[in-house]
Amino acid sequence: MAIEKLRPVTELDEQRIKQLKQIIPEAFADQRINWETLKEALGNFTEEENADAEHFGLFWPGKRDARKLAGTPSRGTLVPVPGEGLNEDITRNIFIEGENLEVLKLLQKSYAGRIKLIYIDPPYNTGNDFVYDDNFTETIEEYLKRTGQIDEEGRKLITNTKADGRFHSKWLSMMFPRLRLARNLLSDDGFMFISIDENEVANLKQLMNEIFGEENFISSVSNINNPKGRSDDKYVATAHEYLLIYKKDNGILSGFDPEEKVIRRYNKINGDKRYREIDLRKTGEGDRKEDRPNMFYFFYYDEKTKAFFPSYDEIKDKKYIKITPTRQDGSLGRWRWGFDTAKNNIERIYPKFMEVRKKWTVVEMDYLTDDEVVKPTSAWTFKDVNSERGTEQFIELGFDKEIFPKPKPLGLIKRVLKISTKPLEENIVLDFFAGSGSLAHAVMEFNKEVDGNIRHISVQLPEIISEEDYAYRKGYRNIAQISKDRIRKAAKKIMPPQPGFKTFALRKSNYKLWQNIEGADVKKLELAFEKFESPLIDNWKEDDLLTEVVLIEGFPLDCTIKKEEVYRKNKVLAVTSDFHEHRLLICLDKKVSAETIKALQLNDDDIFICLDNAITDEQKITLSDKGLIKTI
Numbered sequence: 001m002a003i004e005k006l007r008p009v010t011e012l013d014e015q016r017i018k019q020l021k022q023i024i025p026e027a028f029a030d031q032r033i034n035w036e037t038l039k040e041a042l043g044n045f046t047e048e049e050n051a052d053a054e055h056f057g058l059f060w061p062g063k064r065d066a067r068k069l070a071g072t073p074s075r076g077t078l079v080p081v082p083g084e085g086l087n088e089d090i091t092r093n094i095f096i097e098g099e100n101l102e103v104l105k106l107l108q109k110s111y112a113g114r115i116k117l118i119y120i121d122p123p124y125n126t127g128n129d130f131v132y133d134d135n136f137t138e139t140i141e142e143y144l145k146r147t148g149q150i151d152e153e154g155r156k157l158i159t160n161t162k163a164d165g166r167f168h169s170k171w172l173s174m175m176f177p178r179l180r181l182a183r184n185l186l187s188d189d190g191f192m193f194i195s196i197d198e199n200e201v202a203n204l205k206q207l208m209n210e211i212f213g214e215e216n217f218i219s220s221v222s223n224i225n226n227p228k229g230r231s232d233d234k235y236v237a238t239a240h241e242y243l244l245i246y247k248k249d250n251g252i253l254s255g256f257d258p259e260e261k262v263i264r265r266y267n268k269i270n271g272d273k274r275y276r277e278i279d280l281r282k283t284g285e286g287d288r289k290e291d292r293p294n295m296f297y298f299f300y301y302d303e304k305t306k307a308f309f310p311s312y313d314e315i316k317d318k319k320y321i322k323i324t325p326t327r328q329d330g331s332l333g334r335w336r337w338g339f340d341t342a343k344n345n346i347e348r349i350y351p352k353f354m355e356v357r358k359k360w361t362v363v364e365m366d367y368l369t370d371d372e373v374v375k376p377t378s379a380w381t382f383k384d385v386n387s388e389r390g391t392e393q394f395i396e397l398g399f400d401k402e403i404f405p406k407p408k409p410l411g412l413i414k415r416v417l418k419i420s421t422k423p424l425e426e427n428i429v430l431d432f433f434a435g436s437g438s439l440a441h442a443v444m445e446f447n448k449e450v451d452g453n454i455r456h457i458s459v460q461l462p463e464i465i466s467e468e469d470y471a472y473r474k475g476y477r478n479i480a481q482i483s484k485d486r487i488r489k490a491a492k493k494i495m496p497p498q499p500g501f502k503t504f505a506l507r508k509s510n511y512k513l514w515q516n517i518e519g520a521d522v523k524k525l526e527l528a529f530e531k532f533e534s535p536l537i538d539n540w541k542e543d544d545l546l547t548e549v550v551l552i553e554g555f556p557l558d559c560t561i562k563k564e565e566v567y568r569k570n571k572v573l574a575v576t577s578d579f580h581e582h583r584l585l586i587c588l589d590k591k592v593s594a595e596t597i598k599a600l601q602l603n604d605d606d607i608f609i610c611l612d613n614a615i616t617d618e619q620k621i622t623l624s625d626k627g628l629i630k631t632i
Contacts, residue, residue: 002624003620003623003624003629003630003631004628004629004630004631005612005630005631005632006549006552006553006609006630006631006632007511007535007552008073008075008077008509008511008548008552009073009108009109009552020033024037024038024041024042026041027041057206057210058172058203058206058207058210060168060169060172060173061166061169062166062169062170062172062173063172063173063176065173066172066173066174066176066177067176067177067180069101069177070176070177070180070181072105073105074102074105074106074509075508075509075513076098076102076106076506076507076508076509077106077506077507077508077509077510077544077547077548077551078096078098078103078106078504078505078506078507078547078548078551078557079504079505079507079541079543079544079547079548080502080503080504080543080544080547081097081503081504081505084484084503085484085488085500085501085502085503086487086488086491086492086500086501087491087499087500088500088501088502088503090499090500091499091500091501091502091558092455092499092558093440093443093455093456093457093499093500093501093502093558094455094456094457094458094501094502094503094504094557094558095434095440095457095458095459095460095483095484095487095501095502095503095504096457096458096459096460096503096504096505096506097460097461097462097480097484097503097504097505097506098459098461098462098504098505098506099461099506100178100432100433100459100460100461101177101178101181102506103432103459103506104178104181104182104185104432104459105181106506106551107185107551108181108184108185109551109552109553109554110550110551110554110555110556110557110579111185111428111430111457111556112184112185113184113185113186113187113188114185114187114428114556114579115185115186115187115190115428115429115430115457116186116187116189116190116191116420116421116422116427116428116429117190117191117192117193117416117417117420117421117427117429117430118182118185118186118190118191118192118193118429118430118431118432119192119193119194119195119413119416119429119430119431119439120182120192120193120194120195120431120432120433121194121195121408121431121433121435121438122175122194122195122196122433123160123171123174123433124196124197124199124200125160125167125168125171125199125200126197126199127160127161127162127167127199128161168200168203171200171203172203172207175204175207176207176211178432179192179207179208179211180211182430182432183211183212183248185430186248187248188248188249188250188251189247189248189249189250189251189252190247190248190251191218191245191246191247191248191251191253191420192208192212192245192246192247192248193243193244193245193416193420194208194243194244195223195241195242195243195408195412196241196242196243196244197238197241197242198238198242201220201242201244204244205217205220205244208244208246212246212247212248216246216247216248216249217244217245217246218245218246218247218253219243219244219245219376219378220242220243220244220245220378221242221243221244221245221376221378221379221380222240222241222242222378222379222380223240223241223242223243223380223385223412224239224240224379224380224381224385224386225239225240225241225385225386225387225409225412226238226239226240226386226387227239227381227386240379243380243412243416251420253376253419253420254373254418254419254420255373255374255375255376255419256373256374256376256415256418256419257372257373257374257418258368258372258373258374259374262374263368266366266367266368270365270367273367273368274367274368275365275366275367275368276366276368277363277364277365277366278363278364278366279336279361279362279363280325280335280336280337280342280349280361280362280363280364281325281326281327281333281334281335281336281361281362282295282325282333282334282335282336287333287334288332288333288334289332289333289334291334292334294338294339295334295335295336295337295338296325296334296335297310297335297339297342298310298322298323298324299322299323299342299362300320300321300322300323301320301321301323301360302320302321303321308346308349309343309346310339310342310343310346321360323360323361323362325361326361335362345364349362349363349364349365376415376419380412380415382411382415383411384409384410384411384412384414384415385409385411385412385415386409386411387406387409388409389409389410389411390406390407390408390409390410390412390438391406391407393407393409393410393441394407394436394486397486397489397490397493398489399486399489400470400474402470402471403470403471403474403476403482404435404436404471404479404482407435407436407438408435408436408438408439409438410438410441410442410445413438413439413442413443414442414445414446414449417429417442417443417446417454418446421452421454423446423447423450423451423452423453423454424451424452424453425453426453426454426455426578427453427454427455428454428455428456428457429443429454429455429456429457430456430457430458430459431456431457431458431459432458432459433459433460434458434459434460434480434483435460435479435483436482436483436486437458437460437482437483437484437486437487437490439456439458440456440458440483440486440487440490440501441486441487441490443455443456444456444490444491444494444498445490445494447498448494448498455558456501457557458483458487458501460479460480460483461479461480462478462479462480462481463478463479463480464477464478465477465478465479484503487501488500502557502558504547504557507544508537509537509548510536510537510540510544510545510548511535511536511537511548512534512535512536512537534613535632536632542588545588545632546561546573546586546588549584549586549609549632550575550584553575553584553607553609554579554580555575555577555579555580555584556577556579558577559575559576559577559579560575560576560577561573561574561575562574562576564585566599567587567595567596567599567600568595569593569595569596570587570589570592570593570596571587571588571589572585572586572587572596573585573586573587581605582603582605582606582607583603583606583607584606584607584609585600585602585606585607585608585609586608586609586610587608587609587610587614588610588611588632589610589611589614590611590613590614591614592610592611592614592615592619594619597615597619597622597623597626598622600623600626601626602626602627602628603627604627605628606627606628607627607628607629607630608623608626608627608628608629608630609629609630609631609632610629610631610632611631611632612631612632615631
């Protein structure tokens with residue numbers, strides 16, 4: 001078997017290209033797309049008009065560049081930061097400190113299709129907050145040098161004022177590539193929830209319709225987070241935000257546990273089961289027979305046999321009582337159920353004598369089950385979604401409220417978790433605008449309440465805190481420090497059984513970046529090749545390179561890494577994950593001994609990875625007979 005070179009991912013859309021190649025193989029020649037053949041294969045689905053033709057959609061200056069940015073590979077990597085987390089040896093929860101666009105790119109291979117829920121609370125673009133300044137004109141090398149809040153790796157922020165002529169465009173250009181990459185991470189039955197306010201809700205919905213498909217829009221929930229309203233609003237005191245809900249493909253939302261006021265409606269007992277009676281007569285507008293004649297028919301009831309069924313008008317047997325949908329005022333209405341539905345549900349309904357005008361009617365016996373849930377409404381008026389609760393919960397952990405303004409209330413996020421995840425399964429949830437760390441805190445509380453097994457990943461830019469801010473005086477230098485401190489405090493308060501979290505940070509790749517040589521200077525070219533004798537940067541660290549290799553190979557950040565004791569001459573690490581059936585055996589020693597090579601045992605799909613200059617050509621031949629080998 002040939003030995004492969006291990007390189008960072010160069011094309012983020014590589015998987016999508018592979019899928020297209022499987023569907024329309026004839027559109028590919030010499031590993032390139034033949035556009036004319038592709039258009040012919042797509043037939044009526046292609047746009048016949050030119051590229052400048054008008055069609056429905058959301059457009060803004062910079063959209064084309066934003067789309068390109070989503071497909072530009074990252075030149076960074078994630079490195080472990082030991083000591084910044086909690087119970088790091090056993091946890092499967094992750095906190096990532098870094099610019100979220102680059103982080104999302106680095107997670108594409110390891111987490112594609114594996115995230116059940118993404119919840120974000122992005123900048124609302126109020127004119128006073130920040131947006132990420134994605135500069136589309138600079139090279140990736142310049143980008144990595146300029147994006148510097150922590151070791152030249154955090155994305156700089158700019159104030160996006162309403163006086164800026166590209167006010168909405170900048171915000172949309174910031175959101176587009178992040179949302180597109182985020183969708184790739186969702187499982188087929190996954191969901192995305194986004195908190196937003198009036199400033200960008202209309203634009204965000206159109207943007208999400210484009211990325212997710214309008215058919216995958218579920219709801220725009222009015223989240224009543226400030227029932228009294230904001231007193232400083234000019235005309236109308238705003239009492240709510242929005243919660244946009246989208247599904248990936250086939251996600252199905254659950255519901256909420258019934259509140260006490262709902263349970264009280266189930267005021268009748270049948271054995272050990274509580275139930276309520278629901279009148280099957282339609283009331284309100286459009287409830288007349290002439291409006292829906294197919295909803296008007298007769299029920300028949302036999303007092304002796306207790307037989308009860310819907311049938312047609314031609315049954316005239318006098319032993320049956322014929323029941324019509326007569327309303328309490330004596331007028332003729334119609335049934336709430338159609339005839340076929342009534343026949344299917346016959347075992348769940350029974351007749352009840354009405355005192356008004358001595359008329360019979362039919363009611364449904366609606367039982368309250370142990371797993372009863374109530375369908376969410378489009379307006380959340382619950383007390384636990386109030387913004388004040390978010391501040392109170394932050395203070396309860398020992399923080400001063402001035403450290404972080406208006407953290408999201410845990411009740412809001414726990415309700416999102418309730419209707420979108422399956423807590424007994426190992427669902428993963430992601431927040432790439434982590435802020436104060438509310439999502440991680442909510443997941444831990446939710447897990448404890450339902451005995452769940454949900455894992456969380458949080459991403460937060462180390463946005464610099466001004467020396468004038470209260471948080472700075474309390475010892476915090478960036479927002480990511482506040483996030484991590486909250487997660488630590490929340491985990492300690494909730495434990496057991498919360499396992500804590502492990503921290504990673506965005507850094508430059510351990511691979512050298514090739515610099516193009518201009519002109520015809522042969523010495524410069526020779527020097528460039530000399531520098532690339534090894535593809536790795538000088539003074540690379542083993543743990544950092546190990547994590548980068550794991551990500552390149554598509555293994556997640558919570559994979560299990562154990563030293564294989566059978567190899568005595570070298571340090572060989574076995575990497576496993578429940579996402580993969582195969583193992584990685586990684587040796588980053590500068591020299592791989594002949595004894596290690598001889599003892600190496602690989603299963604059919606296992607991969608052995610080592611430094612290219614750590615093995616001789618003869619050893620490469622020996623290794624190629626053992627299975628799949630990749631060198632760095």
